[in-house]
Amino acid sequence: MTHSSAYRGRFAPTPSGPLHFGSLVAALGSFLDARAAGGEWYVRIEDIDPPRCPAGADDTILRQLERFGLEWDGTVMYQSRRDAAYAETLERLEQLDLVYPCSCSRKQWRDYPIYPGWCRTAVCDPRKPQAWRLRSDRGACPHQWTDRLFGVQNLDPEALGDVVLRRKDGLWAYQLAVVVDDGAQHITDVVRGVDLLDNTPWQRLLQHALGLPEPRYLHLPLIVTSEGQKLSKQNLAPALPEQPDRIRRLLVQALQALDQAPPAELAEADVATQLQWAISHWRVDALRPSPHRVQTTHAQE
Known part of the structure; x- marks a missing residue:
């Protein structure tokens, strides 16, 4: 496939366990948006919190992506190997008096809605x-930006408080690492779950402060359980299956969750054919912002 350098997307899972249906939908949406644009699609392993990342979970995730036909470009980036880049960035922010x-x-x-900034001075x-x-x-960052699904957003980072960039135990925090790595990989488009929408103001502030290009954002509808909880490892969402017939059925369910209206006969096609159809028919304007409910125990049946 010929890729356009004008589009660079990524999927960046935390290897705290295997992928589940919710993470499949996020990966698939990101993959389809990149490939439909003729762009590149990268995988980044966000393993900056070792206590949450059991040994081998990253390999499990990569094998799951391969089984579902989600082939990435280039080499996989591991945040655990990026300490020097994060340290250099924190030093720059300190020089700018932004941290x-x-x-x-x-x-x-705990009695305040956000951290009151007691240590600022x-x-x-x-x-x-x-x-x-x-x-x-x-930081001279415009508060307003436009999400490709959720439209115009107007949220001041100050209303969210002073987010941690490096923890007391010395581990790097997500907000710093994601901005540094999106910049290093020249990511033009961030496609991820809507649960991360309110992280965007901090990330935009950092991008402006560091002189990094601001990606376009597309936040995908949340996948929730029948009780309305976000489908996640914490509420025991089952791992993706390995059997080819179940993989094919689950890919179609993921396309349905993305409001892409796959034809019924696509469930019988092989994974490559399913993805070829999905890339050629990908429509962001078909997405609906409302959460997509699944039966947790039946999401893979």
């Missing part, structure tokens, strides 16, 4: 371990 060390614990500010307790927070009150 500060913070000794406060969540327990201390000086660390409250220098004897305690310190995280690094982003100053959400600084």
